[in-house]
Amino acid sequence: MSGLDPDLVRRFWTREPVICAICRRSATGLGYMPRHGAPGIWLCETDAPHGRKVYFMPKAELDAFEARAAREALDVAGPFLDEVGETRLDYLTPEQIDEFLRRLLLGYEDALRRMVLSHEPPF
Numbered sequence: 001m002s003g004l005d006p007d008l009v010r011r012f013w014t015r016e017p018v019i020c021a022i023c024r025r026s027a028t029g030l031g032y033m034p035r036h037g038a039p040g041i042w043l044c045e046t047d048a049p050h051g052r053k054v055y056f057m058p059k060a061e062l063d064a065f066e067a068r069a070a071r072e073a074l075d076v077a078g079p080f081l082d083e084v085g086e087t088r089l090d091y092l093t094p095e096q097i098d099e100f101l102r103r104l105l106l107g108y109e110d111a112l113r114r115m116v117l118s119h120e121p122p123f
């Protein structure tokens with residue numbers, strides 16, 4: 001099948017489930033493998049139905065989605081710094097760091113999933 005990118009598969013194929021190939025949260029035992037014995041990818045429950053799409057997505061396309069998702073995540077987390085009135089990360093309390101990182105990671109996850117599943121142009 002066209003589109004299979006060995007570099008992409010290598011990034012996500014581990015012996016045990018570690019990270020979801022779509023959102024980067026904890027993977028479950030769910031995954032996608034095109035045929036028995038082939039390298040596969042692990043997925044979380046939310047993204048399990050979409051494994052085939054990511055598996056065959058060209059690496060350059062997923063890389064572009066990841067870069068855009070990271071920028072969008074900053075747009076989600078950045079306003080928290082305004083809320084607490086501090087822009088220097090080393091001045092944040094441990095609780096504020098936790099909240100900033102939570103918003104950053106959830107923003108990344110939401111943006112990446114939306115891009116992968118919506119057929120948005122990656123470039």
Ligand SMILES: [Zn+2]
Nearest residue numbers: 020023044047
């Ligand atoms: Zn996921």
